[in-house]
């Protein structure tokens with residue numbers, strides 16, 4: 491196994507294994523599962539108040555946002571500060587960088603407390619959705 495990689499977890503039945511994360515330094519250099527992100531879908535996920543709910547904690551200058559929180563840093567210009575690989579790790583598994591973070595690790599399924607049984611073993615966002623969010627963040631220059 492590649493050092494630092496998490497083994498893909500087998501899902502139930504005939505579903506394919508969940509693609510593994512390969513962390514290098516403080517980033518994930520390759521698209522998870524080889525998915526190609528779509529920035530428009532990523533923007534919709536970031537703005538939505540259901541699955542991702544990023545704007546609960548992050549401000550972002552976007553005409554589609556009326557209210558946002560400030561528990562995390564603003565996301566404006568984030569692509570000037572962080573590489574795509576760094577953005578991918580922060581969205582997929584921020585707990586690896588800071589075990590006390592309040593930001594959800596959107597692609598982690600292990601080592602979490604208080605997960606309702608219906609969601610156990612499932613990441614908050616799937617690999618394709620992570621790539622969509624990362625593709626949108628990469629446009630914020």
Ligand code: HEC
Nearest residue numbers: 542543544546547561562563580581584588591592593594
């Ligand atoms: C519950 C609050 C919360 C939510 C929800 C949240 N974040 Fe965060 N985020 C934070 C905090 C706090 C930090 C600051 C670093 C830390 O504590 O880990 C952070 C850090 C980040 C960073 C690094 C910023 C920097 O300047 O280094 C990025 C990028 C990011 N978040 C993106 C997102 C995206 C995209 C989503 C939605 C998919 C999201 N966050 C959802 C709280 C949150």
